[in-house]
Amino acid sequence: xxxxxxxxxxxxxxxxxxxxxxxxxxxxxxxxxxxxxxxxxxxxxxxxxxxxxxxxxxxxxxxxxxxxxxxxxxxxxxxxxxxxxxxxxxxxxxxxxxxxxxxxxxxxxxxxxxxxxxxxxxxxxxxxxxxxxxxxxxxxxxxxxxxxxxxxxxxxxxxxxxxxxxxxxxxxxxxxxxxxxxxxxxxxxxxxxxxxxxxxxxxxxxxxxxxxxxxxxxxxxxxxxxxxxxxxxxxxxxxxxxxxxxxxxxxxxxxxxxxxxxxxxxxxxxxxxxxxxxxxxxxxxxxxxxxxxxxxxxxxxxxxxxxxxxxxxxxxxxxxxxxxxxxxxxxxxxxxxxxxxxxxxxxxxxxxxxxxxxxxxxxxxxxxxxxxxxxxxxxxxxxxxxxxxxxxxxxxxxx
Numbered sequence: 001x002x003x004x005x006x007x008x009x010x011x012x013x014x015x016x017x018x019x020x021x022x023x024x025x026x027x028x029x030x031x032x033x034x035x036x037x038x039x040x041x042x043x044x045x046x047x048x049x050x051x052x053x054x055x056x057x058x059x060x061x062x063x064x065x066x067x068x069x070x071x072x073x074x075x076x077x078x079x080x081x082x083x084x085x086x087x088x089x090x091x092x093x094x095x096x097x098x099x100x101x102x103x104x105x106x107x108x109x110x111x112x113x114x115x116x117x118x119x120x121x122x123x124x125x126x127x128x129x130x131x132x133x134x135x136x137x138x139x140x141x142x143x144x145x146x147x148x149x150x151x152x153x154x155x156x157x158x159x160x161x162x163x164x165x166x167x168x169x170x171x172x173x174x175x176x177x178x179x180x181x182x183x184x185x186x187x188x189x190x191x192x193x194x195x196x197x198x199x200x201x202x203x204x205x206x207x208x209x210x211x212x213x214x215x216x217x218x219x220x221x222x223x224x225x226x227x228x229x230x231x232x233x234x235x236x237x238x239x240x241x242x243x244x245x246x247x248x249x250x251x252x253x254x255x256x257x258x259x260x261x262x263x264x265x266x267x268x269x270x271x272x273x274x275x276x277x278x279x280x281x282x283x284x285x286x287x288x289x290x291x292x293x294x295x296x297x298x299x300x301x302x303x304x305x306x307x308x309x310x311x312x313x314x315x316x317x318x319x320x321x322x323x324x325x326x327x328x329x330x331x332x333x334x335x336x337x338x339x340x341x342x343x344x345x346x347x348x349x350x351x352x353x354x355x356x357x358x359x360x361x362x363x364x365x366x367x368x369x370x371x372x373x374x375x376x377x378x379x380x381x382x383x384x385x386x387x388x389x390x391x392x393x394x395x396x397x398x399x
Contacts, residue, residue, distance in 0.1 A: 033092050033118065034302035036085055036295035044291060048254045055258065060265025066277055069140040073281050076139075077288035080132040084125055084292035092118040092303055100169070102304055106241065106371050109345030112300060120169040121296070122309020125289040126162035129312070130155060132285045140281070147278060153192030154282065154319045158312060161185035161232065165311030178236070178307075179229060185315060186228040190221050195275075195323070199223075224322050231321075232314030236307060241359065241371055242299040246290050247379045249313040253287040255383075256320060279324030286316045299372040343371075350374060 056062060056070065095101065095118045107113035133155055141148045164181045167173070173181070197220035201209050216223060239245050260276040260283070267273050290313065296302040342351045349370055352363025362377060363369065369377070 033089055033296065034300065036088075036292075036302075037298050038295060040298050041291050041295045044250065044294070052254075052257060052261065055261045055265070060261060062261075062264055063273075066264065066273060070277060070280055070284075072139045073136055073284045076132050076136055077284045080128050080285055081288040081292045083131075084128045084289045085295060087124045087128065088121055088293065088296050088303060091121060091124045095120055104242070104301065106343045106350065107300070107345075108343060110348070113345075117301060117304050119304040120166060120306035120308050121293065121303040122305045122307075122312055123162065123166050125293050125305075125309055126158075126165075126312045128292075129285050129289050129316070130159055130162075132289075133282065136281060136285075147274065149192050150189075150195065150323060151278070151281075153189045154323060156188035157185050157228075157319060158315050160188065161311045161315035162308060165306070165308035168307040168311070178233065182228040182232040182311070182315060182318075183225050185311075186225050186318075189319060189322070190224055193221065193224065193322075197221075224318075227322060228315060228318040231318035232311045235314040235317075236310035238358065239310070241375050241378070242301040243294060243297050243372075243375050244378060245305055245310055245313075246294040246297050247375060248382045249290050249317075250287060250294060251379055251382045252317060253283050253290065256283050256317065256324075257287065260324060276324050279320040282316055282320045282323075286313065286320075299375060344368075 056067065062070075096116060100119050101116040102119045104113055104115070104117055137148070137151065141151060161182065164185055168178065168181070197217050198213050198215040199220070201212055201214055206212055235245060235249060238248060257280060260280050263276045264273045267276075293303075293305060293309065297305055342353055343349075344351060347368070349368040350363055351368050352360045354360070358378065359374070362374065362381075366377065
């Protein structure tokens with residue numbers, strides 16, 4: 001990222017100022033960013049929405065009282081998608097003027113490698129997400145709702161994380177501090193949480209633990225804080241390729257939504273159903289706004305998401321997992337220190353290095369690939385991992 005320019009104050013007050021130069025009639029404007037890739041996003045949306053709404057309307061028997069708020073949340077989330085699409089180009093102009101931009105290192109040596117790409121556009125996604133989720137309260141929660149306190153605490157933690165993420169983008173916080181930030185942001189949720197302190201053990205681990213449901217007691221809040229740290233940094237650390245951070249968030253969000261719907265359809269416990277619905281209320285806006293960002297961040301990227309988005313997305317999924325009472329988020333693979341392959345400007349392909357990261361492992365295993373092809377391969381792998389753990393978690397929910 002380019003260094004920020006700071007104005008310097010004059011030390012001599014007796015110097016006669018230069019005559020004012022006439023202002024140009026048409027001040028220079030920043031070049032527009034590449035348009036959104038709606039066709040790509042339409043493909044993503046259709047692949048997910050068709051089975052998702054089939055599960056809601058046909059496969060599972062979901063009570064009308066629970067189905068109605070889920071559909072309302074979906075509707076306001078779609079509105080959030082279009083608002084985000086409109087706001088990203090506007091915000092891009094402002095961040096470029098403040099020198100918040102970067103260069104695409106995987107296009108170095110090509111004409112695209114010298115283009116200033118606006119950064120920290122995750123702030124737009126975070127703001128729209130908060131507006132959508134706050135407005136949703138009007139349709140679903142009453143003043144005496146038992147879930148309202150936890151819902152507002154969850155939004156406070158997410159808002160706190162957006163702020164800290166943007167601070168990281170501006171100040172370039174060192175890694176040792178990044179590990180602490182999610183713990184600070186999770187404090188509102190930890191203080192307000194008054195729900196169950198039990199988790200469902202993933203099916204492959206049941207023979208070793210000996211239980212399907214484990215009550216952690218006070219350790220659950222410690223677990224909540226550690227989960228927030230894990231989720232935020234696991235999204236942030238797997239980066240460096242156009243569309244990868246947002247793409248994996250979209251894949252995981254889709255897996256969470258399908259998991260929640262199937263658990264609602266399989267359970268007879270009203271409180272358990274409401275917990276999973278609560279998770280849906282947070283993840284649907286996350287998915288919609290992330291798809292809007294992906295339309296600009298997909299290869300070739302028009303904008304960069306910044307740490308603001310990765311922190312925001314990780315915290316939202318952590319909150320959704322905690323309040324939805326499912327623990328399989330902790331089984332998503334850790335990808336190692338962020339270090340992508342070596343780019344060859346002559347062939348336009350990435351070559352794997354000896355760094356122990358998932359990106360380089362795939363490049364060494366499958367050979368040299370283009371950035372877009374590598375991203376798709378990694379997302380397919382993420383989808384397979386997500387689906388595997390989702391199926392492992394589909395145990396009996398009857399308590």
